[in-house]
Amino acid sequence: MPDPGKEPKFTLYAYWRSSASFRVRIALNIKEIGYRIVPINLLKKENLFQDFLEINPEGRVPALQCAAGTVLTQSLAIVEFLDEIYAGGNKLLEKNPHIRVHQRRIAEIIACDIHPKCNIDITNRLGYDMAERGEWSRPYIQQGLEGVERILAEYQKELNPKKATFQDVFLIPQVWNALRFHIPIGQYAFVMRRYEYCLEMPAFQKAMPEHQPDAPDSDKKFLNVSI
Numbered sequence: 001m002p003d004p005g006k007e008p009k010f011t012l013y014a015y016w017r018s019s020a021s022f023r024v025r026i027a028l029n030i031k032e033i034g035y036r037i038v039p040i041n042l043l044k045k046e047n048l049f050q051d052f053l054e055i056n057p058e059g060r061v062p063a064l065q066c067a068a069g070t071v072l073t074q075s076l077a078i079v080e081f082l083d084e085i086y087a088g089g090n091k092l093l094e095k096n097p098h099i100r101v102h103q104r105r106i107a108e109i110i111a112c113d114i115h116p117k118c119n120i121d122i123t124n125r126l127g128y129d130m131a132e133r134g135e136w137s138r139p140y141i142q143q144g145l146e147g148v149e150r151i152l153a154e155y156q157k158e159l160n161p162k163k164a165t166f167q168d169v170f171l172i173p174q175v176w177n178a179l180r181f182h183i184p185i186g187q188y189a190f191v192m193r194r195y196e197y198c199l200e201m202p203a204f205q206k207a208m209p210e211h212q213p214d215a216p217d218s219d220k221k222f223l224n225v226s227i
């Protein structure tokens, strides 16, 4: 558990509803690493303000700044880095390459296949409102989760342990996002079981969008867990 008296090791530039930020919050919580959040409001395009572009010239969240000043971007790379460097909490990636490959397959379906097509800059460019964003994202999310479901079913024993793992860090924000847009995903039984299982854990609860400091009051929920 992070020592509350200590300066946090990291500053996380994040937006409450960004699923890539959500992944990094989960990983930091599972690995029991202290961090503070600097909210970047994507709706106000703060990600394109000059002071943030100096932190991440790509204009995207998350960006994770170490106490020494180094900035890390890209949630996949960040989560792997945290898992390699920090011994606390669970090991996220399995040692066995025959399992690890499936963990990475799931993470990549979400981070590389689904997410880039449904990102807010794409849907903004298309001029979509909320309902249209959901409709646009639906086939990508369903197709991707179809793939995840197959992998979870084929490697049930290895990929559904009684702990949070690498693939959960990616899967849970994606499921949250699909539910937010009312996309039907109940047919993916392994996916949904994993979602319900992980949501019981404080590391995931603390990372939930509605528990973030920048969530608007209308969406904010009181969090009663400690980790």
Ligand SMILES: N[C@@H](CCC(=O)N[C@@H](CS)C(=O)NCC(=O)O)C(=O)O
Binding pocket: 017, 018, 019, 020, 021, 042, 047, 059, 060, 061, 062, 073, 074, 075, 076, 111, 119, 120, 121, 122
């Ligand atoms: N591949 C990046 C994606 C980062 C990304 O695109 N983040 C979104 C929020 S989830 C963002 O900042 N979008 C800014 C925009 O669309 O203008 C990662 O995994 O970290």
